[in-house]
Amino acid sequence: MKDLNIGMIGYGFMGRAHSNAYKRVNDFFDLEYRPVLKAACARNEENIKAFADNWGYESIETDWKKLLERDDIDAVDICAPNNVHKEMAIAAAEAGKMILCEKPLSMDVAEGEEMVEAIEKAGVANTVWYNYRRVPAVTLAKVLIDEGRLGKIFHYRANFLQDWTIDADLPQGGEGLWRMDAAVAGSGVTGDLLAHCIDTALWLNGPMVDVSAMTETFVKEREHALTGKKEPVTIDDACTFMGHFANGSLALFESTRYARGHKALYTLEINGEKASIRWDLLDLHRLEYFDHADDSIVRGWRSIHVTDGDMPYMDKWWVPGLQIGYEHTFVHQVADFIEGITKGEPCGPTFRDALETQKVCDAVLQSAASRQWVNV
Amino acid sequence: MKDLNIGMIGYGFMGRAHSNAYKRVNDFFDLEYRPVLKAACARNEENIKAFADNWGYESIETDWKKLLERDDIDAVDICAPNNVHKEMAIAAAEAGKMILCEKPLSMDVAEGEEMVEAIEKAGVANTVWYNYRRVPAVTLAKVLIDEGRLGKIFHYRANFLQDWTIDADLPQGGEGLWRMDAAVAGSGVTGDLLAHCIDTALWLNGPMVDVSAMTETFVKEREHALTGKKEPVTIDDACTFMGHFANGSLALFESTRYARGHKALYTLEINGEKASIRWDLLDLHRLEYFDHADDSIVRGWRSIHVTDGDMPYMDKWWVPGLQIGYEHTFVHQVADFIEGITKGEPCGPTFRDALETQKVCDAVLQSAASRQWVNV
């Protein structure tokens, strides 16, 4: 087994989730490479030192450019805020590093296009962490669609509902709350939450044609952590859009951080001529399935507990009935990334795939601003 | 269409439910007889008068023996407490009346045997109001079992959980609470609730062989409405039993009025070699079904919304997706009773069927008292 030396940039929630994945993947998957936690990098030395100690990184860096200069780093994992993805990714590509980049890919399509150009020119392996593709139940949905079990698709519906910013006293910006500052995050729920829904949708249902969107910022001013003053909130608190897929089906997407009672309710539902499926992140190990071909007196939505060994990825884990959780999606992505570099095949979503998601996000924001339909 | 003149004895909850059924059945079912609310009978003249006025009974009686003497009564509906079922039913049979009797059939097996003997000697049409057989989802369960979809049965499980007697200040006895007085009710939850579960089970899964039971009375003394004094509580507050069916499957039954959070949770589940089903009174329009023959990657419990026109009884009501409720079970039983007298066929559960349920109830109570296994 060969080493795959990882250089991690960032140490937040995603830094933890990815580090866990690198450390666990070989215990469960039979692979040709073993990720090695070579270096962790962030400007704040104290914080990155503590993170590296906790997870067992062999070294630290406080300047990401130095990290890229190191010969002992094979792959760079970008877990920094969205507004630095472009610079880091392009430099990493130019340094010949493989890249695993957090989502969303970029602040906007223009940035994304530069990134794709650089990475494809460099020819390095790359992937973007739209991890929900690799929930076994979601991967199963892909299998069922590819087998033709749904037939012609009429509707694709998704939402991502949260409730953690309702309190008007919650500040914005700074390290913990940069997702509430558009200058750092690019947008609010659109890039943070809807981007996940869009990535899954493009993967399961193909490209989109056009969108009509609406955004809202419910709390107009919040104290900014960097200035200590009340400042206008620049992100979208909620975003809804409808539109058309190229296959003729209708799209309906919604996201908000003001849906009291929902912590992370990412749901999707697809209605086809022959069958329908739906899924819900809060019970991520189940897929609901309705098959019109069932005998009419025993026809109903089936609740599939996706834990048997013939389910995607599940032969690697435990036994039927025993569920895995959120963090395993990252383990699966690392496993697939390693399979990809072993076979010389891309591991979706690549930067190019993620650019397609960015195009939809940009169209959505443009439509909301102009109150017009916008082509993707 | 011919008249079927009904003489109702009683005016409580069941009196209402049955009256409603008689009045509605011809609006929805195409039948040869129309029930006519000829007379309502109870000792309390004021109460029975109000009841008769409300429901449109043409006359009242305050002596049930007089009711039986009337030539204009074809069928007697016994909604009086359990301790008078025997006397009324035998007299009604001897008077040549058809009989629709509330459940449980009798105070015990000895009474029940006298009743069956009398009614079969008289040769009158008869039925006992174990209405849950005629919830469409439960009737569908019978259809699925009879089609052989479940295969060999391993387990039959049922419970009936309520929580309305937890308050120790609730009195016992008298008109409203006779179900808490064993002298009137025969037993507590065993005859009131488990009898329903047993009737359904015998119908769906065949006869029982033996039982081992446990009963409990949590609140030992309550004020008695008739005496005004604290008196020992004579009923079983909870009853659990296990046992064997003749087909080799195992039985597990439980009932209580001390299950906080459950108002009327009658559930049943049957596990067969090929398929399983379960049902729950609180969502009575759904049947859950698991079919092992499904492709493994889309195998799961199906939630069947039993409202389509090809479901039992449902062609008579509304359109797919629109549910009926509790009261409709009585309408179905009246419809089937009338079909029965039209065709000269029995309408189950007959008195003889209900006697089988009584035998299980008696065995259960005997087992609980003796702490021994008892053959049915």
Added chain:
Amino acid sequence: MKDLNIGMIGYGFMGRAHSNAYKRVNDFFDLEYRPVLKAACARNEENIKAFADNWGYESIETDWKKLLERDDIDAVDICAPNNVHKEMAIAAAEAGKMILCEKPLSMDVAEGEEMVEAIEKAGVANTVWYNYRRVPAVTLAKVLIDEGRLGKIFHYRANFLQDWTIDADLPQGGEGLWRMDAAVAGSGVTGDLLAHCIDTALWLNGPMVDVSAMTETFVKEREHALTGKKEPVTIDDACTFMGHFANGSLALFESTRYARGHKALYTLEINGEKASIRWDLLDLHRLEYFDHADDSIVRGWRSIHVTDGDMPYMDKWWVPGLQIGYEHTFVHQVADFIEGITKGEPCGPTFRDALETQKVCDAVLQSAASRQWVNV
């Protein structure tokens, strides 16, 4: 108790539902009037005769104008297709009859305004059969909102999903399928299904400000029952819209007849600052409720089984745990209508209320046609 003589126009699904309500209401509600099924009216003599016989109407008419001339008719119930509502309602108002009109009120706002003008000029009691307001769980939602339990509202979401027109061989038009012919129905799912969602929304959450909509007709041509030829389908098979309520909350509505697996899935969800609620027609006796004020370790969505006697309307029916169904909503509306005429108060939704729903429907259709935002 006084008679309220009903003249019914139509004999279809709604004719049955309303007739049932008139016949049952006095068995369960204590009212000053008793509906009397005086006359049923339709052009097809054979069909209306059969309907009248089934339900016990005392007479029939084949010309609705003759019905309006009769002195023995107090109230007219309009269950005829949408394209004749206006003419009938205005004539009925001019004849001084009370009017109970099926939804949607009219083909469009212009018609609706004429109707409201006529009916208000005549000063007759009136109501429109948006029956879902009177599902006890939905009425309970209104109670909770009026008590201030939800606080400021952020989101109102509703959909109505069906799947009965997916088959491309289903014809359009004629008696049974007039809902698929825009010349008779006015629109497709917008008037048939979304109108229900909009009525409930305006009642629960107040007026709407603007909308952006999208419609789709998936099957472009179907055989027309009246011509026997393939003709263009003129209705909307699916309609989605987003928008704003006057209280600042965001609207998201969707309806379709192409959602495989859904027979009549009318759901609504309201997210407030303090609490959220959701409801689903397929389990209409439950209301889901999330209260942020609960202790955090026991906080979760509550599934309220709306069957206790302190729930709206439920003191009239059975006992806790025993559910009622779809048809009871009409009984409730008749009871409230009679209460209204007794007290001289309107019974919502009145024609004027229903006109507000029509305004939203028209704005939705206009927005879909123009691909522009439209003010209501």
Added chain:
Amino acid sequence: MKDLNIGMIGYGFMGRAHSNAYKRVNDFFDLEYRPVLKAACARNEENIKAFADNWGYESIETDWKKLLERDDIDAVDICAPNNVHKEMAIAAAEAGKMILCEKPLSMDVAEGEEMVEAIEKAGVANTVWYNYRRVPAVTLAKVLIDEGRLGKIFHYRANFLQDWTIDADLPQGGEGLWRMDAAVAGSGVTGDLLAHCIDTALWLNGPMVDVSAMTETFVKEREHALTGKKEPVTIDDACTFMGHFANGSLALFESTRYARGHKALYTLEINGEKASIRWDLLDLHRLEYFDHADDSIVRGWRSIHVTDGDMPYMDKWWVPGLQIGYEHTFVHQVADFIEGITKGEPCGPTFRDALETQKVCDAVLQSAASRQWVNV
């Protein structure tokens, strides 16, 4: 941080689950010891070598007695079949090793008593892997009960239903199927599945007084993997028992491997005077809770998604809404075991705790054999 050198005996399903826990615990919990995978031991050298390589054990042994002789082993983890627990545990205690032993503790009470005596004499830290106590939702149940939220308990109900041995062609015995051979496993579902339910029950609800049980072996003969011949099946395929807890509440337990449609349905429900709770392994991250003190119009079962940071163990993992899975229960037990040795406190369930579970299991099997009530 100090090393805690682990010697693992066994390499099956539990060997994997425990190894994973040792490797992960320090990434998420701040502890004074770090488990070191020092040695893995089994008779089959090839298999244990592969296991050790996969998980990173530093060495292997093929004789467990040699393992116990090694000075570099602090704690022994016994994942061998039940029939060797006693010999290994006593020897390990005598060698002064800490012991983490798979459940059930022993083949019977007599063995268990010897083990407890030895281990308490040696004074070594010990725990038994009844891991379900450490599902956060189950731990939360313990918190709620200890806070007095349920009040007096009336009912404790648990079952563990599986369906993997229905096929009569499944063989028995040998490495993979030793759980089907009573000579190795001690019993069938009683020790394998019900023991889990009993451990949780004793922890949550206190000691049991008496039981009445029934067992069944549905398939009487199966090919034995060691002899290649059809031999009598010696285990119980299903076991049901009822009984009394010392606190006056009633017990009802059931387990089977013949419940078609259930892979690992461990459910428990507790009904108290003031509140009730229920839990289900198939959706292990949720706890259902019913609080009678809620306002009556908003009273219902709450579905608590146990993922917030104030839930037991959950501050160590991800963010609200993102669930953990089955394997995390073992991580929690390792963390608590290390906390225990740090503070010099026992980590339940200890061997002594597990002996209490064994006593109930023995009473259950004795009752089933004798068809008599048996005191625990």
